[in-house]
Amino acid sequence: MKSIISLALAGVLASTLVCADNLTERNVEQANAIIEAAVTAHGGEEKLGELSTLVVEFESINYSVDQSRGTEPPWDKNESSGFNAVDLDNTTFVNRANFAGGGFEADGGTIINGEESYQLDFRAGTVARIAEPDFDTTSGPFVRVTPALLVRTLQDRAANAYYLGEASVDGKDYDVVGFSMTVGPAISMYFDKQNHLLRRSERIFAGVGLVQYEFLDYEDIDGLPFNRTFKLFLNGEPNIERKNLSTRVNQSLDDLMVVDAGLESIPELEPDPLSRQEVADGVWIIGGNNTYAMFVDMGEYVFAAGGTAGIPDRIESLREVIGDKPLKYAMLTHHHFDHVMGVSAYESEGATLITSAAHEKIARRAAENGDGLEIKTVDDRMTIEAGDRTVEIIDIGPTAHTEHLLVAYLPEEGILFEADHFTLPRVGPVPPAVTSTRSFAAALGREELGVKLIFSAHSPRGATMDDLRIALETEVFQASR
Ligand SMILES: [Zn+2]
Structure with a gap:
């Protein structure tokens, strides 16, 4: 207009x-x-x-x-x-x-x-x-x-x-x-x-x-x-x-x-204040109010995944358990506006942003100093190894939700962090899969990953592969009117 x-x-x-x-x-x-x-x-x-x-x-x-x-x-x-x-x-x-x-x-x-x-x-x-x-x-x-x-x-x-x-x-x-x-x-x-x-x-x-x-x-x-x-x-x-x-x-x-x-x-959804869960040794899911990020202790430094709202608070909570270890890498899942809000917080930590090549421009736009932002782009996959920790970053797109979606996968722990494809509600039964969940499940099948636990940018509740199977098999409720 x-x-x-x-x-x-x-x-x-x-x-x-x-x-x-x-x-x-x-x-x-x-x-x-x-x-x-x-x-x-x-x-x-x-x-x-x-x-x-x-x-x-x-x-x-x-x-x-x-x-x-x-x-x-x-x-x-x-x-x-x-x-x-x-x-x-x-x-x-x-x-x-x-x-x-x-x-x-x-x-x-x-x-x-x-x-x-x-x-x-x-x-x-x-x-x-x-x-x-x-x-x-x-x-x-x-x-x-x-x-x-x-x-x-x-x-x-x-x-x-x-x-x-x-x-x-x-x-x-x-x-x-x-x-x-x-x-x-x-x-x-x-x-x-x-x-x-x-x-x-x-x-x-x-x-x-x-x-x-x-x-x-x-x-x-x-x-x-x-x-x-x-x-x-x-x-x-x-x-x-x-x-x-x-x-x-x-x-x-x-x-x-x-x-x-x-x-x-x-039960009614209770308010969800900031919390920190250690989901494996040195792996934390930190967040509240429907936005969460994953942080991984790589020994000399920290790897972060997810760029939703409230990243400064999540980093502050992380510092309570990890001290002033540098935050070296921060992976953005995808380009949607609610998933690049954390870019400037990572930028001020001096982190290198990891994005799909297609999302580099959006990441720079979300930064305070876009031209100066350190970025590593991923075409298909990237492996980060430090000590005995491995993080695999995989573009599982295209999906029904986005052309490119980076997930962070820890093969040793069997933990995978994603956004917007398989989000369990904080309470209640596993809901029937939506289309993006189906394309996510298909991608997991293609990649042949040994995933045990899935964390999502909009839920603090980890999902098992059984939960994913239940979601795919559950039929949509038929309302009587
Ligand atoms: Zn999205």
């Missing part, structure tokens, strides 16, 4: 200088006038107030930006479908989403309903009670893509709203008001100057950038305008295109709150 946005801030400032009014008073008045016009355009105070439940069925195309099989656009596209349902009077929320792409398949749901709140996995066939359901956080993403709900929230929180100015985007003029929801960064809302409908909204996330939503087409349902589609742009690039297949107003959500009787009950 190449939009031309010019906020008329200069005009606002100039007019406040000549105006004797208090700036805050003027701003609140302007914000309130825009909110009032928006509420009227979005069905009016009475109609919006009567909106108690909403069920929206959708299908989406998601662009895998920096998460595709290759390293450059055009990005792979994934599909998802499902529904979101909210009951504003009873603060209950239900969703279900089916996803396929990037070698993954998922079918999950959430029910937020006081004591009867659950996380559902329709693929694995499991249900976990949510002890501390959070309506605002869970329903927030749905509210933010549903103008009727956004405008209602803006109206409720008008005391927190502020006038940002006028803006012109692609030749259309807007009044822009900002406000904060109970959770997350502030939202700027762009109301069409002509009909006062919400057309765009924006938020800024630290470390991610500008997230923009577009609501370009409306239809009238029970006297309220609802968007038929929305588009989400990340830093100006298309990220999600969603079509709303049906929108139902003020229907009971009771049927949607029923938990399928066939689901197996598993």
Whole structure:
């Protein structure tokens, strides 16, 4: 999206200088006038107030930006479908989403309903009670893509709203008001100057950038305008295109709150603070909150595998057991943005990064000083030996998830570290294999490795070859609805 946005801030400032009014008073008045016009355009105070439940069925195309099989656009596209349902009077929320792409398949749901709140996995066939359901956080993403709900929230929180100015985007003029929801960064809302409908909204996330939503087409349902589609742009690039297949107003959500009787009950996922497991003599898996790395004591130095978030903390934990031994090599599994976050931490350790030749450019881009970064590239495989320790680095790609995937294999110990292909949940049964797990298993078969234990960048739970066999043999749960 190449939009031309010019906020008329200069005009606002100039007019406040000549105006004797208090700036805050003027701003609140302007914000309130825009909110009032928006509420009227979005069905009016009475109609919006009567909106108690909403069920929206959708299908989406998601662009895998920096998460595709290759390293450059055009990005792979994934599909998802499902529904979101909210009951504003009873603060209950239900969703279900089916996803396929990037070698993954998922079918999950959430029910937020006081004591009867659950996380559902329709693929694995499991249900976990949510002890501390959070309506605002869970329903927030749905509210933010549903103008009727956004405008209602803006109206409720008008005391927190502020006038940002006028803006012109692609030749259309807007009044822009900002406000904060109970959770997350502030939202700027762009109301069409002509009909006062919400057309765009924006938020800024630290470390991610500008997230923009577009609501370009409306239809009238029970006297309220609802968007038929929305588009989400990340830093100006298309990220999600969603079509709303049906929108139902003020229907009971009771049927949607029923938990399928066939689901197996598993414990709720507890928070997972940083921890360190020594999985073999001088081999550690260190991590928490769904990102983990492997560190291997090579005698004179340390070898690291995995570049996910939190590498500085993982290195700090490693230092507690290994002192100031140099971290000489750090292997990146692949180029996806969440797997190169640790590059700068390794760089500041003076480590040489080991990447697939195809991922060298991305590794340099992730570094503080890309040109100066020491890199050893791997075409097919590389062996590192020191003392009586051996690490084999093997490119097992292409897989369903990425064209190249480096795994670190310790033949003596039978331990293999990988990312994104076989991730066991921290609790519960081994789920049915996804497509990337199948391509990973096929690669292990081809390489004829004597693997005993598999560790993955997104789980602290080691998997045996039996677990892998179970995953491949387990059938996908058939939901009764
Ligand atoms: Zn990945």
